[in-house]
Amino acid sequence: MELRISKRPTLYRSKYLLPIIKEPVENGAIIATEGLIIDSGPYKQVKKGFIGEEVDLGHSLLLPALVNAHTHIELSAFKWRLSPTSSFVSWIKKLIRLRQEITPEEYIKSARLGLKEMWQAGIGLIGDHGNTGLSVPLLKDSPFRAVFFREVIDFQGRTNLKEFLKDQLSDPKVVLSLAPHAPYTVSPILMQAIKKWTQKYRLPFSLHVAESPEEVEFLLHGKGPIKELLKERGQWPSSFVAPGLRPVFYLDRLEILDENTICVHLTQASSQELALLAKRKAKPCLCPRSNTFLGVGFPQVEEMLALGLEPCLGTDSLASNDYLSIFAEIAALKQYFPALSPDILLKMATWWGAKALKQKDMGYIDKGAIADLLILPAEGEKLEHILEELVTKPPQQIGRLYG
Numbered sequence: 001m002e003l004r005i006s007k008r009p010t011l012y013r014s015k016y017l018l019p020i021i022k023e024p025v026e027n028g029a030i031i032a033t034e035g036l037i038i039d040s041g042p043y044k045q046v047k048k049g050f051i052g053e054e055v056d057l058g059h060s061l062l063l064p065a066l067v068n069a070h071t072h073i074e075l076s077a078f079k080w081r082l083s084p085t086s087s088f089v090s091w092i093k094k095l096i097r098l099r100q101e102i103t104p105e106e107y108i109k110s111a112r113l114g115l116k117e118m119w120q121a122g123i124g125l126i127g128d129h130g131n132t133g134l135s136v137p138l139l140k141d142s143p144f145r146a147v148f149f150r151e152v153i154d155f156q157g158r159t160n161l162k163e164f165l166k167d168q169l170s171d172p173k174v175v176l177s178l179a180p181h182a183p184y185t186v187s188p189i190l191m192q193a194i195k196k197w198t199q200k201y202r203l204p205f206s207l208h209v210a211e212s213p214e215e216v217e218f219l220l221h222g223k224g225p226i227k228e229l230l231k232e233r234g235q236w237p238s239s240f241v242a243p244g245l246r247p248v249f250y251l252d253r254l255e256i257l258d259e260n261t262i263c264v265h266l267t268q269a270s271s272q273e274l275a276l277l278a279k280r281k282a283k284p285c286l287c288p289r290s291n292t293f294l295g296v297g298f299p300q301v302e303e304m305l306a307l308g309l310e311p312c313l314g315t316d317s318l319a320s321n322d323y324l325s326i327f328a329e330i331a332a333l334k335q336y337f338p339a340l341s342p343d344i345l346l347k348m349a350t351w352w353g354a355k356a357l358k359q360k361d362m363g364y365i366d367k368g369a370i371a372d373l374l375i376l377p378a379e380g381e382k383l384e385h386i387l388e389e390l391v392t393k394p395p396q397q398i399g400r401l402y403g
């Protein structure tokens with residue numbers, strides 16, 4: 001079911017309403033118009049004094065569209081082309097090699113299919129990393145909201161950001177920002193320059209951090225398969241001295257950790273590193289199914305939550321995942337950490353993702369929020385059971401109410 005929100009104020013009633021930032025409502029309703037929610041809450045309260053059209057969504061659960069806070073739409077052509085591995089660097093090498101073999105037409109066609117997959121999986125807001133920018137016009141032409149992070153890879157630090165930023169323009173639907181790929185592929189000075197630029201324009205800053213044991217080895221000791229890879233790629237600066245620090249401590253020394261920094265993966269982050277991230281109010285972004293694909297371990301989610309961190313979720317790309325579904329990421333986390341409650345898992349998949357991407361009118365249902373909602377069947381006795389099922393198994397039918 002796909003419903004477009006009418007231009008005239010319309011009331012939508014559902015058996016359950018999941019505002020995320022407030023308690024769930026039984027027999028709830030929203031009033032929306034022109035793509036915005038103008039009222040929400042218990043049906044009787046919302047209905048009072050309202051004289052417009054009313055749509056009854058029956059036995060359904062209304063919740064905000066999900067946030068995929070980290071993906072690479074431009075890598076969608078890699079679907080099924082790479083196999084799960086236990087060697088992170090050999091996966092990168094295969095990815096680099098295959099990248100040359102795919103035609104520009106295939107990249108665009110697959111990116112469109114990737115977007116369609118995300119729409120069908122109930123995603124409404126995307127944090128997209130890309131080196132080429134091919135996804136930007138596709139995003140502008142889609143019903144999604146997005147932050148596109150133009151990703152820099154340059155360990156020699158030769159990129160002239162002014163040149164790089166020539167064509168950057170902001171759009172209300174697609175915000176453009178910059179991102180260094182990772183601490184081992186971007187020089188420290190360049191990472192700091194990118195951070196300064198994002199601070200100047202109050203944009204989110206995002207990078208892959210503490211993703212693999214190889215990354216930790218490289219930053220601590222300056223050796224291992226990542227050093228070899230950089231040498232092979234002609235990206236090895238002879239003057240480089242390893243910082244001798246674990247990834248999060250290294251980023252902190254560069255002063256790039258703050259509440260606008262999204263740290264993607266963190267599978268290798270130690271308890272001390274997580275405590276530092278909490279102190280800096282940085283935003284972890286977890287991609288559990290990609291981590292499993294690459295055999296790099298799982299992030300310490302329960303420890304993050306106990307420290308007050310607000311992790312969000314990402315699928316990463318189809319080069320390290322088989323499906324761009326945040327419901328599938330939720331189910332993977334639930335399987336690994338059964339004690340995680342539906343309340344927390346759904347916050348990670350919505351509100352915390354929107355906050356990390358600095359899109360403060362998305363990821364929840366309340367007056368003033370963007371009306372981008374999911375309609376799920378709510379057959380069952382108790383909401384508690386419906387939600388438990390929802391976070392255990394991705395739903396088959398995902399309806400949308402948007403405008």
Ligand SMILES: [Zn+2]
Nearest residue numbers: 072208316317
């Ligand atoms: Zn990624």
